[in-house]
Amino acid sequence: MTAPADAAVVMNAGAIRRALARIAHEVVERHPDTGRVILVGLRTRGAPMAARLAAAIEEFEGVIVERGAIDIGLHRDDLSLRGVRPALQPSDLPSSLDDRVVVLVDDVLFTGRSIRAAIDALLGYGRPSAIELAVLVDRGHRELPIRADYVGKNLPTRRGDDVQVRLEEVDGRDEVLVAGGAWEGGR
Amino acid sequence: MVARTVRTDDRPAEAAEPDGAPAAWGHRHLLDVDVLAREDIVAVLDTAEAMEEVLQRRVARTPALRGVTVFNLFYEPSTRTRASFELAGKVLGADVINMTGSGSSVEKGESLIDTVATIRAIGADVIVMRHPSGGAPYLAAQHSDAHVVNAGDGLHAHPTQALLDAFTLRRRLGDLAGKRIVLIGDIKHSRVARSNVWALTTLGMEVTLVGPRTLLPTGLNAAPPASGRDLSLPRVRLEEDLDRAIEGADAVMALRLQRERMQGAFLPSLREFSRRYQITPERMARAREGAAVLHPGPMNEGVEIAADVAHGMQSEVERQVAHGVAVRMAVLYLLTQGVGAAT
Numbered sequence: 001m002t003a004p005a006d007a008a009v010v011m012n013a014g015a016i017r018r019a020l021a022r023i024a025h026e027v028v029e030r031h032p033d034t035g036r037v038i039l040v041g042l043r044t045r046g047a048p049m050a051a052r053l054a055a056a057i058e059e060f061e062g063v064i065v066e067r068g069a070i071d072i073g074l075h076r077d078d079l080s081l082r083g084v085r086p087a088l089q090p091s092d093l094p095s096s097l098d099d100r101v102v103v104l105v106d107d108v109l110f111t112g113r114s115i116r117a118a119i120d121a122l123l124g125y126g127r128p129s130a131i132e133l134a135v136l137v138d139r140g141h142r143e144l145p146i147r148a149d150y151v152g153k154n155l156p157t158r159r160g161d162d163v164q165v166r167l168e169e170v171d172g173r174d175e176v177l178v179a180g181g182a183w184e185g186g187r
Numbered sequence: 188m189v190a191r192t193v194r195t196d197d198r199p200a201e202a203a204e205p206d207g208a209p210a211a212w213g214h215r216h217l218l219d220v221d222v223l224a225r226e227d228i229v230a231v232l233d234t235a236e237a238m239e240e241v242l243q244r245r246v247a248r249t250p251a252l253r254g255v256t257v258f259n260l261f262y263e264p265s266t267r268t269r270a271s272f273e274l275a276g277k278v279l280g281a282d283v284i285n286m287t288g289s290g291s292s293v294e295k296g297e298s299l300i301d302t303v304a305t306i307r308a309i310g311a312d313v314i315v316m317r318h319p320s321g322g323a324p325y326l327a328a329q330h331s332d333a334h335v336v337n338a339g340d341g342l343h344a345h346p347t348q349a350l351l352d353a354f355t356l357r358r359r360l361g362d363l364a365g366k367r368i369v370l371i372g373d374i375k376h377s378r379v380a381r382s383n384v385w386a387l388t389t390l391g392m393e394v395t396l397v398g399p400r401t402l403l404p405t406g407l408n409a410a411p412p413a414s415g416r417d418l419s420l421p422r423v424r425l426e427e428d429l430d431r432a433i434e435g436a437d438a439v440m441a442l443r444l445q446r447e448r449m450q451g452a453f454l455p456s457l458r459e460f461s462r463r464y465q466i467t468p469e470r471m472a473r474a475r476e477g478a479a480v481l482h483p484g485p486m487n488e489g490v491e492i493a494a495d496v497a498h499g500m501q502s503e504v505e506r507q508v509a510h511g512v513a514v515r516m517a518v519l520y521l522l523t524q525g526v527g528a529a530t
Contacts, residue, residue: 071237074249074279074520087230088237088520096245124244 007164011153011176016136016167019152020049023134024056026150027103028063036129037101039067042118043089045107048169049136053105068093070104075117091121098126103150107165109135112146137176139163212521216328216335219344220385228389232354234517235510241278242513252281255523258311260302261338262288262318267484267508268338268347272315275515284311303327312523316340321378334522342376348483349382351514352440353390355507359479360437364391369432369474371397372442372464372491375404375453379483380442388421395424397432398464401453429464436474440481441466441492457490467493471501479503 011019031037034057041050047069054067069092104118119131134150139157157163157178164177212230220228241247257276261269269285276283286306288294293302299318306314313334316324321343328335339345353363360366368387374380374396381404387394396403403425426432433439444460454460466480480492480501488494497504 073237074241074251077250088234090237090240092240095243120250124241124246124248126245 007177007179009175010155010178011137013174016152016174016176019136020052021056023150023152024053024060027053027134028057028061030149031101034061034063034065036099037065037103038094038097039065039103039105039134040093040118040122041067041069042104042106042114043069043071045165045167045170046105048167049107049134050105051169053103053134066094070118070121072114072117072121075121077113077117093122093125096126097122097128099129102128102131104131104133105135106133107136107167108163109133109138109146109148109151110141110163112142112144115146116144136165137163212524214522216324216337217346217518217522218324218328218335218337220346220349220382220389221344223346223385223389225389228350228353228386231350231514231517231521232357234521235350235354235513238275238278238513238516238520239510241516242509247278248280249278250280251520252276252279252523255279255281255312255519256310257281257283257313257315257519258306258309258333259283259285259338260306260314260316261286262293262316262323263339265317265338267511268317271508271511272336272338272347272515272519274512275519276313278512279516279519281313281519299323299326300330303331303333307331307333313519336518336522339378341378342381343378344382345378345483346382346386347511347515347518348379349386350518351507351511352379352383352481352483353386354510354514355481355503356387356392356438356479357390358506358510359503362391363387365393366391366437367393367395367435368438368440369395369397369426369429369436370440370442371429371432371466372460373402373444374398374442375402376445377442380440383440384421384423388423393424395426395432395436397426397429399454399460400427403427429470430473433470433473436478438479438481439466439471439474440483441486443483443485444487444491461490465489465491465493466496468495468499471496471499477501481507484508 027037028034039050039053041047050067054065057063057065071089071091073086073088102122104115106114115133122131132149135148136152137155138148138151139155141159162179166173166175168174241249259269259272273283273285303314311333313336314327315336315338316327317338318324318340321341323340324335324337337344337346357363370380370383384394478501480496480503482492482504486492486497488497
């Protein structure tokens, strides 16, 4: 990814690490029977986040939490608007989510449409007892009645701003950038 | 149709995707495999992997093609191809309408072009066509702005069958480059063989066609015609001796002996054909250990394939059928990029 000249770093590697550690604690706090929890990352960057949360929970509590990954490509509501669709990857989930607590994990919560698509996809796997949402950054501007249960950082933005989360596993380093709407990646 | 834009810029974080994700598939129709580049075929196979996962879900249903109408227009009998296109469309949330040549205006003498225009006027976004005449889907594609998928035209092509065979082989053998496959039997009348030659050689397989001389294609490996357009098939080996050809093969594909397309004496006798070209357990012992056995179906058991092999451990026949749904989902999805209605 190319960084625009005016992009500002709003979270560095340390801030990301602390935010994920806090979320891991909050998940355990809210779910004493942590074994029922399954962390499901939205591809692309939610998947490594879910892996980090699972590792943190295992480190803090000694509990191994199942995790999965979900590709929402087939469930988006803006397929006709995007023109080019990202390449699909198979989702990786257990065959049944009945009576599990699913914690969806995504990098940025914006309009909420990705999360709606993820919930739609999840329901094909059964009936979880609850679905919760963990995000690294909540940047506001929701278009649907969706909120996050665990938030790494609330980041006030303008609608046209661009928020980029970079993760070591995908991008080679950890940081969160925000840039004004004037540059090429904005909308 | 929404204009396609190839984006090279970064996208907003919420629409995150792997960097370097491919652009649009770039083909309006799927008429044959011969125009597909290696990366086009790989895109279908990779997308089909995601579709295969969808089919494993308890509720195998997605809204990706909501608002898209798929018209199955079949002028020839078909069970598995039509059913799998229908299921593929439905799993993706499309509206699927089936029409056969009999019982429609075709019987009243309506021309192919008029039928296609009518179907488009009704609202078809995709026309899946099977026709006894080679080239019919090409005519349809010229006279309609719907996407046309060739589901088998005469002796010419059957691209989705070849793609599902490639998918099945890739799952079984891994990377297909350098692997050897033997296609056996009635090559001459087989659109499946023809499309498979394109698909499998494009993926780097070494293909050998085996059969009696009367059932092998003529003019293969010919020099390109003076027109400049090379109409010959890619390089393949021709062989009349199955025992020799099957030696060490990674995969074996039997083809249905198409007696309904044979006019005249192609074969001295069915028994003679079976004796020389049937895939038997003894012959499979000459192939590489664990070699895959494929057949596009429907099978004439005891003619081109022995029942023991057709239903044996090495047989991929049932998986081919199952993979057909995932591959056809991938084709419908890739062709209709940008068609679906937004909510």
